[in-house]
Amino acid sequence: MKRQVTIKDIARKLGVSISTVSRALKDHPDISVKTREAVKELASILGYKPNMIALNLKHSRTNTIGVLVPEVEHYFFSSVLNGVEEVAYKNDFSVMVFQSNESYMREVLITQNFLTNRVDGVLASFSKNTHDFTHFKKIIENEIPMVFFDRERGELHADSVIVDDYSGAYQAVSHLISKGCKRIAFYSAPRHLVLGKNRLEGYKAALEDNGITYSPDMVYSCDTFDEAEKISRSILKKHDRPDAIFAVNDLTAIGAMKVAKKLGLRVPDDIRLVGFENSRSSWICEPELTTVDQFGFELGKEATGLLLSRIKLNTFDYEVERRMMKTQIVVRGTT
Amino acid sequence: MKRQVTIKDIARKLGVSISTVSRALKDHPDISVKTREAVKELASILGYKPNMIALNLKHSRTNTIGVLVPEVEHYFFSSVLNGVEEVAYKNDFSVMVFQSNESYMREVLITQNFLTNRVDGVLASFSKNTHDFTHFKKIIENEIPMVFFDRERGELHADSVIVDDYSGAYQAVSHLISKGCKRIAFYSAPRHLVLGKNRLEGYKAALEDNGITYSPDMVYSCDTFDEAEKISRSILKKHDRPDAIFAVNDLTAIGAMKVAKKLGLRVPDDIRLVGFENSRSSWICEPELTTVDQFGFELGKEATGLLLSRIKLNTFDYEVERRMMKTQIVVRGTT
DNA sequence: ACGGCCCATCTAACCGGTTACCGAAATTTA
DNA sequence: TAAATTTCGGTAACCGGTTAGATGGGCCGT
Numbered sequence: 138m139k140r141q142v143t144i145k146d147i148a149r150k151l152g153v154s155i156s157t158v159s160r161a162l163k164d165h166p167d168i169s170v171k172t173r174e175a176v177k178e179l180a181s182i183l184g185y186k187p188n189m190i191a192l193n194l195k196h197s198r199t200n201t202i203g204v205l206v207p208e209v210e211h212y213f214f215s216s217v218l219n220g221v222e223e224v225a226y227k228n229d230f231s232v233m234v235f236q237s238n239e240s241y242m243r244e245v246l247i248t249q250n251f252l253t254n255r256v257d258g259v260l261a262s263f264s265k266n267t268h269d270f271t272h273f274k275k276i277i278e279n280e281i282p283m284v285f286f287d288r289e290r291g292e293l294h295a296d297s298v299i300v301d302d303y304s305g306a307y308q309a310v311s312h313l314i315s316k317g318c319k320r321i322a323f324y325s326a327p328r329h330l331v332l333g334k335n336r337l338e339g340y341k342a343a344l345e346d347n348g349i350t351y352s353p354d355m356v357y358s359c360d361t362f363d364e365a366e367k368i369s370r371s372i373l374k375k376h377d378r379p380d381a382i383f384a385v386n387d388l389t390a391i392g393a394m395k396v397a398k399k400l401g402l403r404v405p406d407d408i409r410l411v412g413f414e415n416s417r418s419s420w421i422c423e424p425e426l427t428t429v430d431q432f433g434f435e436l437g438k439e440a441t442g443l444l445l446s447r448i449k450l451n452t453f454d455y456e457v458e459r460r461m462m463k464t465q466i467v468v469r470g471t472t
Numbered sequence: 473m474k475r476q477v478t479i480k481d482i483a484r485k486l487g488v489s490i491s492t493v494s495r496a497l498k499d500h501p502d503i504s505v506k507t508r509e510a511v512k513e514l515a516s517i518l519g520y521k522p523n524m525i526a527l528n529l530k531h532s533r534t535n536t537i538g539v540l541v542p543e544v545e546h547y548f549f550s551s552v553l554n555g556v557e558e559v560a561y562k563n564d565f566s567v568m569v570f571q572s573n574e575s576y577m578r579e580v581l582i583t584q585n586f587l588t589n590r591v592d593g594v595l596a597s598f599s600k601n602t603h604d605f606t607h608f609k610k611i612i613e614n615e616i617p618m619v620f621f622d623r624e625r626g627e628l629h630a631d632s633v634i635v636d637d638y639s640g641a642y643q644a645v646s647h648l649i650s651k652g653c654k655r656i657a658f659y660s661a662p663r664h665l666v667l668g669k670n671r672l673e674g675y676k677a678a679l680e681d682n683g684i685t686y687s688p689d690m691v692y693s694c695d696t697f698d699e700a701e702k703i704s705r706s707i708l709k710k711h712d713r714p715d716a717i718f719a720v721n722d723l724t725a726i727g728a729m730k731v732a733k734k735l736g737l738r739v740p741d742d743i744r745l746v747g748f749e750n751s752r753s754s755w756i757c758e759p760e761l762t763t764v765d766q767f768g769f770e771l772g773k774e775a776t777g778l779l780l781s782r783i784k785l786n787t788f789d790y791e792v793e794r795r796m797m798k799t800q801i802v803v804r805g806t807t
Numbered sequence: 808a809c810g811g812c813c814c815a816t817c818t819a820a821c822c823g824g825t826t827a828c829c830g831a832a833a834t835t836t837a
Numbered sequence: 838t839a840a841a842t843t844t845c846g847g848t849a850a851c852c853g854g855t856t857a858g859a860t861g862g863g864c865c866g867t
Contacts, residue, residue, distance in 0.1 A: 138615045138616075138786065138787070138788060139614060139615040139788070141532075141590075141614070141823095143822095143823055143824080144823070144824065145823075145824090153846075153847085154846065154847050154848080155823085155824080155847095156825080156826075156846075156847065156848080156849095157845085157846055157847075159823095159824065159825060159826085160825090160826085160846085163825090165826095167844080167845060167846070168845070168846075169844080169845060169846090172845080172846085186587055186588055187588070187823085187824075188529075188590065188822090188823050188824065189588050189589055189590060190525060190528045190529045190532070190534065190590055190822090190823080190824095191529055191822075191823035191824040191825090191852090192823085192824065192825085193525045193852095194523075194525045194526055194529050194822090194823085194824080194852050194853070194854090195823085195824060195825060195851080195852050196825090196852085197525070197852070197853095199525065209544050209550045209553060210547065210550045210551070210554075210752075212545065215544045215545045215550065216545070218544060218571075219545075219571070219573075222570070222571060231568060231585065231589060232568070232569070232570075233566060233567070233568055233569075234567070234568075234569045235557070235567075236553075236554070236557060238554075250566065252521055253521055253522070253524050254524055254566060255476075255523065255524060255525055278519075279474060279476070280473045280474040281473075388752075388756075391756055395758075398758075417545075417723075417753065418752065418753060418756050421723075421726055421753050421756050421757050422756050422757065422758070423730075423733075423757070423758055451473065452473070453473060453474070476853095478852095478853060478854080479853070479854070480853075480854090488816075488817085489816065489817050489818075490817095490853085490854080490855095491816080491817065491818080491819095491854095491855080491856075492815085492816060492817075494853095494854065494855060494856085495816090495855090495856085498855095500856095502814080502815065502816075503815075503816080504814085504815060504816090507815080507816085522853085522854075523852090523853050523854065525852085525853080525854095526822090526852075526853035526854040526855090527853085527854065527855085528822095529822050529823070529824090529852090529853085529854080530821080530822050530853085530854060530855060531822085531855090532822070532823095808867100809866105809867095810865105810866095810867095811864105811865085811866090812863100812864085812865080812866105813862105813863090813864085813865100814861105814862090814863090814864105815860105815861095815862095816859105816860085816861090817858105817859080817860070817861095818857105818858085818859070818860085819856100819857095819858090819859095820855100820856090820857090820858105821854100821855085821856090822853105822854095822855095823852105824851100824852095825850100825851085825852095826849100826850090826851090827848105827849095827850090827851105828847105828848085828849090828850105829846105829847085829848075829849100830845105830846095830847080830848100831844105831845095831846095831847100832843100832844085832845085832846105833842100833843080833844070833845095834841100834842080834843070834844085835840100835841080835842070835843080836839105836840080836841070836842085837838100837839090837840080837841090
């Protein structure tokens with residue numbers, strides 16, 4: 138492959154030393170205007186581009202942040218990514234995105250990659266199957282700033298930016314109750330995810346604040362379209378079927394809706410549904426889905442801003458922060 | 473921040489030279505077993521990780537490929553990305569993903585970033601608003617291998633891996649004709665994209681092969697949900713409205729379907745629809761959308777494999793290749 | 808006892824920049 | 838006019854590895 142133009146080439150052609158070229162290019166006052174102009178002109182003629190790798194080695198920074206995300210295919214994560222890019226980009230940082238595909242093994246390899254590639258900081262949303270966090274601990278041992286987003290893990294020295302799951306769930310369930318629903322099922326994420334716990338708390342609180350007793354029988358572990366299709370079939374056939382379903386994400390709600398319609402239930406008359414995400418899908422399905430907007434784009438911007446501020450701190454000795462993003466219920470046809 | 477362990481640290485503690493450590497770590501035969509074992513043991517105790525940046529500088533490679541994509545939010549592109557990661561990953565390459573958001577300006581900046589970050593190769597799908605290709609020429613001038621995917625540009629020294637748009641469109645339109653459709657509208661991508669041209673040709677050919685005369689009045693420039701909602705309103709109200717719509721992607725087809733249903737048309741009895749993508753959305757809408765599967769995952773794998781083979785060639789003197797990915801029509805409820 | 812040879816390791820240059828420090832010429836000052 | 842001070846640019850170390858070639862001690866044969 139073609140060798141790139143270096144300052145050495147410029148120095149040789151101009152008969153000056155490489156340090157002069159280096160200084161001239163960055164407007165160092167030690168260099169005379171004449172020399173500086175000559176260097177700059179030749180540099181642009183030759184198409185000189187500084188070698189980032191050499192700079193990175195010198196400064197031991199890469200100006201790169203690593204992002205670990207379960208799947209970019211999910212609307213929420215892709216919108217987070219947009220926010221991340223926006224901020225990173227404005228601050229001259231590059232972004233390396235890796236998907237765990239909800240696989241723990243893959244996640245471990247990705248974090249190792251972060252270490253060997255010497256990213257300056259890490260944004261991470263770990264997989265649903267991650268119960269062991271030693272791979273993240275290694276990143277922290279290396280004093281690489283890390284911000285968890287959406288899914289958090291309190292005990293590590295890492296900031297987190299999360300969705301206000303509690304209040305999102307509370308809003309959603311309160312809304313359903315205001316529509317007259319009494320038997321509200323909750324299709325929930327696995328319990329070990331903090332978001333699962335918090336949404337459950339919000340669900341419970343909304344029920345209890347409205348005089349409805351909480352029953353664990355109404356909570357199902359189900360957070361994908363396919364699972365929703367499967368379990369809804371039996372749930373919705375029962376004589377004491379729920380009159381509303383609050384689902385942990387839009388696709389799950391839509392899966393349930395599909396089954397409901399197939400069973401001849403009318404939406405929203407016989408059964409009301411609320412999702413969580415405000416994804417594209419939520420206005421593609423019919424009727425359009427009432428859902429809780431998670432503001433992924435803003436979350437991405439927030440998390441990246443926080444991470445960059447940590448990187449700029451240049452010390453690992455800071456108080457860990459936990460930021461919560463507001464949610465907003467979007468009322469549509471399914472309620 | 474914490475300084476990473478280097479071979480220098482190991483050398484000092486062991487009282488040997490850094491070259492000995494370097495060689496010991498890579499099982500060089502010059503080093504005695506005793507020394508080698510000692511070095512390796514200390515390395516693992518100290519948690520030594522080779523500094524990729526230094527290696528990159530030495531070898532002037534980064535083991536990184538840059539990916540330029542319009543928007544990861546689109547199902548097709550996110551599935552391509554999955555394929556890219558899969559292959560890159562197996563070959564110990566990292567992937568840097570950048571979204572142009574269909575902005576030409578952004579795209580130019582991203583390609584500059586590829587140059588300064590010294591990626592070893594580029595996978596690119598340019599934006600709809602790109603008419604000037606000098607930014608790609610710069611990459612090629614630097615002899616960085618490039619593979620265009622999905623959207624190609626013939627005149628540059630770059631391979632391309634594209635969807636067989638012609639046959640995909642031909643299949644889709646033939647299918648509609650076999651269902652008895654006579655007036656088939658085509659919601660098309662901008663003409664300057666090769667994929668737009670090829671699908672139009674496939675559309676024309678399918679019509680003509682079945683004795684239907686092609687009429688330019690049936691071709692509309694429309695490739696988003698919003699545009700489809702807007703233009704379909706008037707198109708579907710006309711007394712000589714089409715009896716089928718073939719759309720350039722799923723969301724456009726779904727936008728049209730939504731309007732059709734609002735106008736009281738029955739799908740598929742009054743109007744049939746075919747999309748292009750086989751996205752998640754295509755089985756969320758109702759009825760489920762007949763669509764042409766583009767096999768994004770396979771396309772991503774193919775393009776990355778080709779790119780990596782070019783990188784490994786280690787010369788820029790190769791014949792440019794153009795690979796076409798087969799498509800497959802998926803028949804569902806809208807036809 | 809000495810030249811030759813092998814083995815294990817070290818020295819130093821290199822990748823492409825940055826930058827502290829040094830030195831010679833030009834200019835100012837006494 | 839000699840000394841002091843700028844001005845301008847060069848030298849060399851450094852970032853963390855790799856690697857060709859040098860070095861030096863031990864063992865061999867004659």
